[in-house]
Amino acid sequence: MKRFLRFNNWNKNNIIRKNKKTIGIAGVSSNYGVTHISISLANFIHSVLKKNVTYVELRDRSQLIGAVGDKVVDIAGVEGYKYKGVNYVCGCDIQKAKAVIAQANGWIVVDVSNIEDDSKAIYFQCETKIMIGSTQPWKRKYYYERLRTNDIRMNLNNIKFYDTYKNKRKTKEFSQITKQPLQTLPYVEDPFSLKEKNFEALREMIM
Amino acid sequence: MIPTGIDDKYEIIRILQESAATAVLLVKYKPIGAFRILKAIHKASPDADSILSEAHLLQGIKSSQIPTIYDVDNTKEMIYFTEEYVEGISLRDYLYKTKLQKDELLKIAIDICKVVECLHTAGNDPIIYRDMKPEHIILQNEGLKLIDFGIAVRQSEARSAKSVGTPGWAAKEQIEGSHIDARCDIYSVGKVIEFMQENSYVSEDIRLKKIVAEATEADLSKRTKTIGEVKEQLEALAKIDNNNKGRCLAKKIAVIGADHGVGTTHIAVGLNRFFNRRHIDSYYKDIKKDTVHRLWENLKGARIKESVLYHKDFRGLLNYGEAVEHYTPPNGLYILDCGTDIDIPTDVDLIIYVIGSAPWNMRLYPKWIEDQEVLIINNFSDKITSYLEAKALGKKVYRYPLVNKRLGLTKEEEGFFKAIFKNEKVFKV
Numbered sequence: 001m002k003r004f005l006r007f008n009n010w011n012k013n014n015i016i017r018k019n020k021k022t023i024g025i026a027g028v029s030s031n032y033g034v035t036h037i038s039i040s041l042a043n044f045i046h047s048v049l050k051k052n053v054t055y056v057e058l059r060d061r062s063q064l065i066g067a068v069g070d071k072v073v074d075i076a077g078v079e080g081y082k083y084k085g086v087n088y089v090c091g092c093d094i095q096k097a098k099a100v101i102a103q104a105n106g107w108i109v110v111d112v113s114n115i116e117d118d119s120k121a122i123y124f125q126c127e128t129k130i131m132i133g134s135t136q137p138w139k140r141k142y143y144y145e146r147l148r149t150n151d152i153r154m155n156l157n158n159i160k161f162y163d164t165y166k167n168k169r170k171t172k173e174f175s176q177i178t179k180q181p182l183q184t185l186p187y188v189e190d191p192f193s194l195k196e197k198n199f200e201a202l203r204e205m206i207m
Numbered sequence: 208m209i210p211t212g213i214d215d216k217y218e219i220i221r222i223l224q225e226s227a228a229t230a231v232l233l234v235k236y237k238p239i240g241a242f243r244i245l246k247a248i249h250k251a252s253p254d255a256d257s258i259l260s261e262a263h264l265l266q267g268i269k270s271s272q273i274p275t276i277y278d279v280d281n282t283k284e285m286i287y288f289t290e291e292y293v294e295g296i297s298l299r300d301y302l303y304k305t306k307l308q309k310d311e312l313l314k315i316a317i318d319i320c321k322v323v324e325c326l327h328t329a330g331n332d333p334i335i336y337r338d339m340k341p342e343h344i345i346l347q348n349e350g351l352k353l354i355d356f357g358i359a360v361r362q363s364e365a366r367s368a369k370s371v372g373t374p375g376w377a378a379k380e381q382i383e384g385s386h387i388d389a390r391c392d393i394y395s396v397g398k399v400i401e402f403m404q405e406n407s408y409v410s411e412d413i414r415l416k417k418i419v420a421e422a423t424e425a426d427l428s429k430r431t432k433t434i435g436e437v438k439e440q441l442e443a444l445a446k447i448d449n450n451n452k453g454r455c456l457a458k459k460i461a462v463i464g465a466d467h468g469v470g471t472t473h474i475a476v477g478l479n480r481f482f483n484r485r486h487i488d489s490y491y492k493d494i495k496k497d498t499v500h501r502l503w504e505n506l507k508g509a510r511i512k513e514s515v516l517y518h519k520d521f522r523g524l525l526n527y528g529e530a531v532e533h534y535t536p537p538n539g540l541y542i543l544d545c546g547t548d549i550d551i552p553t554d555v556d557l558i559i560y561v562i563g564s565a566p567w568n569m570r571l572y573p574k575w576i577e578d579q580e581v582l583i584i585n586n587f588s589d590k591i592t593s594y595l596e597a598k599a600l601g602k603k604v605y606r607y608p609l610v611n612k613r614l615g616l617t618k619e620e621e622g623f624f625k626a627i628f629k630n631e632k633v634f635k636v
Contacts, residue, residue: 086530
C-alpha cells in the first residue's frame with residue numbers, strides 16, 4: 001500500500017515498458033530466409049500495426065546497409081538507420097544488441113539468423129521466439145538435430161516453429177514427434193512492399 | 208523620357224508611364240498596324256540592364272497567360288523592347304464594378320495559380336514574380352493574363368535582388384529582403400484570393416478562408432509549400448461545388464469534437480454504420496489517430512480488403528505506412544474523424560461539431576460553427592442543457608441519445624441520424 005501511495009507504480013518507464021515487445025527470429029541453420037521474414041515483420045509492425053519498431057541484425061557483417069542505410073539516426077545511443085519508418089541497427093555484436101534491446105522503445109525484432117553460443121542468450125530472452133526450418137527430406141535432419149539441443153528442448157512450449165515448405169504429412173509427423181504445431185512460413189514477395197494477403201499470417205507470427 | 212529614333216517602326220499612341228530615365232508606351236507597329244507595349248530605358252541609367260533581364264525572363268516562359276515578347280532593340284540613347292498589348296480589364300477595376308459568384312472567384316483563382324505555377328516551373332531556375340496584385344491581373348474574355356514582370360527574378364539571383372514589393376500584397380520577408388523564394392508569390396496569391404473573397408457573395412466561406420489563411424501564413428515553415436497545392440485545394444473546392452450544384456451530391460463529412468471525451472469517434476463510427484445500413488457506401492477515416500488499425504487488432508471477425516476494414520456495417524479506411532503496396536481509395540462518402548482538431552479539411556461538405564455538457568467540458572467554440580454547413584450535436588446531455596446551449600449559440604443543437612452499447616448502432620441512434628439526415632440520399636456518391 002505504501003508503495004502505491006509513493007506512486008512507484010506510476011513511473012513513466014513502467015508505462016513505456018508495456019508498449020515494448022521483443023521478437024526473436026532464428027533459423028535452424030543459415031539460408032532459411034530469416035532476414036527476409038524479419039524485415040517483413042518489422043515493416044508489418046510499423047506500417048500496418050502502426051507501432052514504433054526497431055530491427056536488430058545480430059550479425060558481424062551487415063547484409064542490409066546497402067538497402068536501408070540512407071538516413072542515419074540515433075537509436076538508444078547507437079548509430080542506426082531509418083527506412084520506411086523502421087529503425088535498423090545493422091551488423092550488431094552481442095553487447096550492442098543487448099544495449100539496444102534494453103534502451104529502445106517500442107517493438108524490437110531481433111534477426112538472430114543462426115543460434116550460436118553467444119547469440120542464444122538474446123534469443124531466449126525474447127518474448128516471442130520464432131524458429132524457421134524445413135521438413136524437406138534432405139533438410140529435416142537439421143531441424144530435429146536443433147530440437148534435440150538442451151536449450152530448445154527446455155523451451156519447446158515457448159517457441160513458434162515454422163516450415164519453409166508446405167507438406168501436410170511432414171507437418172503432422174513433426175507435431176507427433178515434438179508435440180508442437182508446425183506452421184508454414186508465409187511467402188512475402190517483397191518485404192519493403194507488403195501485400196494484404198500476407199497480413200493475417202504475419203500477425204499470427206507475432207501475436 | 209520620350210524615346211526617339213523609333214519612328215520608322217512605331218507610332219506612339221499613348222504614354223502610359225514616364226520618368227526621367229524610363230518610359231512605357233502604347234505604340235502601333237507600323238508594318239502591320241498592331242498595338243504593342245514598348246518599354247524603354249536610358250542607357251545611362253544604372254538599371255539599364257534590368258529591362259533586358261525582364262525581356263529574357265519573359266522569353267523563357269511558354270504560357271498563353273503571359274505577354275509575348277516581339278522585339279529587343281536599342282537606339283543611340285536607349286534600350287527598349289516591345290511586348291504584346293494585353294487588352295482586357297484589370298481585376299481591381301472588375302471588382303469595383305462586380306461582386307463575384309463563388310464559381311467565378313474559383314475560376315480566376317485557379318487561373319492565377321496556373322500562371323504562377325508556370326513561372327515556378329520554368330526550366331531549372333524558377334521565376335519569382337514578386338509583384339502579384341489585382342492591377343497586374345488582366346481579365347479577358349477567356350482567361351486572364353499576368354502583366355508587368357519588372358521586378359521578377361530568377362531563384363538563383365534572388366539573394367542579390369533588391370528588396371522590393373507592394374506593401375499589403377507582398378510577403379514580409381520579401382519586403383525586408385530576408386528570404387525570397389516561391390513562397391513569396393504564394394503569399395501574394397493568397398492576398399489576391401482574400402481580396403476577391405471580400406468582394407464576393409462567399410465572403411464567409413470557411414473553406415476558402417482556410418486556403419487563404421494557409422497561403423498567407425506569416426511563418427514560412429507553416430505556409431503552403433507550393434502553388435500547385437493551392438491550386439489543388441481550389442480545384443477540390445470547385446469540384447465539390449459543381450457536384451453540389453448538379454445532383455446535390457456530397458462526399459465528405461467531418462466530425463469534430465469540442466473537447467476530449469465528448470464522443471466524437473463514437474458518433475463518427477455510428478454515422479458510418481448508419482449510412483452503410485442504408486446502402487450508401489460510407490468510409491470512416493481517422494485523420495489524427497490510427498483508430499481503424501486498433502479496431503483491426505481488437506475486433507473479432509473484421510476483415511481487410513484493399514485498405515478497407517470491414518466489420519458488419521462498419522467500413523474504415525486503413526492508413527498504411529510506406530512499406531505496404533498502394534491501394535486506390537474507394538469512392539463513397541467519407542466520414543472524417545478529426546478528433547478535437549478545429550483545423551478542418553477544406554474540402555468537406557458538412558461539418559458535425561460535437562459538444563459535451565459536463566461542467567469541465569470546453570465552452571470555447573470556434574466562430575465557424577455559425578456556418579450553415581455546420582451541425583452541432585450535444586452528447587451526454589439532457590433536454591434542458593441542449594436547449595440552453597442552443598439559446599447561447601443562436602443555432603439548432605441536436606441532442607445525441609444516451610447509449611450503453613460501445614459498438615454497433617442502436618435503434619435510438621439510427622432514429623437520431625434519420626431525423627438529422629432526412630434526405631440522406633443527397634450523400635449518395
